[in-house]
Amino acid sequence: MEAMVLTAPNTPLRWQQRATPRPGDGEVLVSVAACGVCRTDLHVVDGELPDIRYPIIPGHEIVGRIAEIGAGVTAHRIGDRVGIPWLGHTCGVCRYCTGGMENLCDAPRFTGYTRDGGFATHAIADANYAFPLGDVGDDVAIAPLLCAGLIGWRSLVIAGPAERLGIYGFGAAGHIVAQVARWQGRQVYAFTRGGDRAAQDFARSLGAVWAGASEEMPPQPLDAAIIYAPVGGLVPAALKAVRKGGRVVCAGIHMSDIPSFPYGLLWEERQLVSVANLTRQDGADFLKVAQQAGIRTETHAFPLRDANAVLTKLRAGELLGAAVLVP
Ligand SMILES: [Zn+2]
Ligand SMILES: [Zn+2]
Numbered sequence: 001m002e003a004m005v006l007t008a009p010n011t012p013l014r015w016q017q018r019a020t021p022r023p024g025d026g027e028v029l030v031s032v033a034a035c036g037v038c039r040t041d042l043h044v045v046d047g048e049l050p051d052i053r054y055p056i057i058p059g060h061e062i063v064g065r066i067a068e069i070g071a072g073v074t075a076h077r078i079g080d081r082v083g084i085p086w087l088g089h090t091c092g093v094c095r096y097c098t099g100g101m102e103n104l105c106d107a108p109r110f111t112g113y114t115r116d117g118g119f120a121t122h123a124i125a126d127a128n129y130a131f132p133l134g135d136v137g138d139d140v141a142i143a144p145l146l147c148a149g150l151i152g153w154r155s156l157v158i159a160g161p162a163e164r165l166g167i168y169g170f171g172a173a174g175h176i177v178a179q180v181a182r183w184q185g186r187q188v189y190a191f192t193r194g195g196d197r198a199a200q201d202f203a204r205s206l207g208a209v210w211a212g213a214s215e216e217m218p219p220q221p222l223d224a225a226i227i228y229a230p231v232g233g234l235v236p237a238a239l240k241a242v243r244k245g246g247r248v249v250c251a252g253i254h255m256s257d258i259p260s261f262p263y264g265l266l267w268e269e270r271q272l273v274s275v276a277n278l279t280r281q282d283g284a285d286f287l288k289v290a291q292q293a294g295i296r297t298e299t300h301a302f303p304l305r306d307a308n309a310v311l312t313k314l315r316a317g318e319l320l321g322a323a324v325l326v327p
Contacts, residue, residue, distance in 0.1 A: 002327065003120035004307040007055045009047025012308045013119065021124050023070035028127045030082060034301070035118030036061030036143035037310050037323040038172065039230065040086070043254040044113055045311060053114060059325070060086040060111040061146040062118030062125075063139045073127040081139075082130040083287075085146045087278050088115050089126045103154075103277035110277075119307050121327040131283050136291075144297045144322035145290055148172035153286035155226045155251035155275045156180060162224030166191060166241055168214055169229030170199045172322035173251065175206055176295055177226065182207040183293035189218045191234075193317060202298070202320050217241055226251050235272065236261035244268040251275045299324050 001020040004013040023029045041058045043049050062084035066076050076082060089109035090097050096104040109126075111117045116124065133142060152173035159165060165181050167174045168191045178188045190203030190211040200211035210218055214234055221243035227234045227250050235258045238248045245268065253276070266272065289295075298321025302310050310323045 001120055001122040002304070003057045003116075004304060005055045005057055006045055009052070010045070013045070013058070013311075015305055020122050023068050023073075023124055025071045026073060026127055027070040027124050028066050028073060028076055028082070028130060029068035030062065030064035030084060030123050030125055030130070031067040032062055032064040032118050032121055032123055032327050033081075033139040034063045034143040035059040035325050036146060036148065036172070037307070037314060037325060038147045039228075039314065040147070040253050041112065042311060042315055043230070048254050049113060051114065056113070057116040057118070057120050057123075058112040059118035059120070060084070060113070061143045061148070061324075062111070062123055063133065063143045063146070064118070064123065067122065070127070075127055076130065076132070081133045081135060082125075083133045083142065083146045083283075084111055084118065084123060084125045084130050085150055085278060085283060086110055086112070087280065088129055101279070103279045103282075108277070119304060119325060121304070129280065131287060133287070140299050140301045140324045140326065141297050143324045144172050144176065144299060145287070145295070148322055149176045149290060149295070149297075150278050150283055150286050151251060151275065152177040152228075153180065153289065154278055154282045155249050158273060158275050159224040159226055159249050160247055162222070162247070163187060164189065164218075164220060164223045166218060166222040166225030166238060167203075168225060168227040168234045168238055169231075170203045170211075171228060171319070173228045175202065175298055175321050178203065178206045178208060179295050180289060180293050189222060191216070196317065198320060199317075222246060224249065228252060230255045232256040232258035236265055239265040239270055239272065242270055245270065247271040247273065249273055249275055297322055301326050
């Protein structure tokens with residue numbers, strides 16, 4: 001197999017050829033058809049997440065087909081198309097797993113972070129954490145649903161029944177969540193980097209009633225806001241933009257420090273919460289919703305070997321929608 005491998009923090013991924021791994025008990029070998037590129041991949045490459053085990057193959061928005069099945073796997077058959085998300089494994093016995101919160105498992109494994117991911121021609125996955133995808137839809141178009149869509153969905157659910165919804169950072173997740181929110185009958189307010197007219201026009205084209213810079217105040221107070229950009233300064237900005245009793249959801253795995261802010265921004269029962277990872281139920285729920293809502297992802301496909309250039313583009317905010325690597 002071929003892979004783009006991270007061997008040390010803050011270094012470019014290196015193209016490597018390796019022996020194709022065999023699936024162990026309960027595992028499947030997937031031939032990768034497409035793998036989306038997520039901001040979390042940047043946090044992995046930059047060494048901003050704890051306990052990265054090098055060398056690691058990033059990538060956790062994998063669409064592929066089952067090439068080989070390990071012992072004891074009954075849920076999938078050779079040739080089935082599956083999606084492999086960020087949540088790669090959970091322990092099943094901790095208080096979070098048994099309490100319906102497997103996203104918070106004490107001993108989880110995450111695809112492309114603590115187990116090898118999809119910036120490769122092949123990947124091994126725990127069969128119980130691979131979503132059946134059926135045959136409808138394009139591999140590249142589906143890939144961003146597996147993290148941007150899924151964690152976006154979880155953050156939208158946690159935002160609650162907000163009619164006026166702010167989205168800070170209108171990238172891969174934002175452009176999917178905006179479509180779901182509109183389909184649900186909500187009003188979307190999109191916040192981008194100052195002067196990013198392309199992203200603001202893109203948000204309006206997807207039905208946002210308003211788009212502007214993150215420092216701007218929306219024309220009406222928001223009921224809730226979700227922050228996808230990894231910028232701590234957006235927390236007080238979003239708290240300022242939500243009404244009394246409103247909620248601000250931080251949806252990223254990593255964020256720069258949140259600057260101090262006056263208590264008045266939180267007062268009046270405003271809530272500040274974070275979203276971590278996903279449960280398999282989130283995946284099942286969202287994949288159904290994505291179909292019902294007719295979500296159309298804006299994707300840009302690149303050859304696997306261009307992974308470093310794609311990460312650079314993502315870092316610079318040069319991509320509208322989602323980037324996808326194709327081996
Ligand atoms: Zn657990
Ligand atoms: Zn992700």
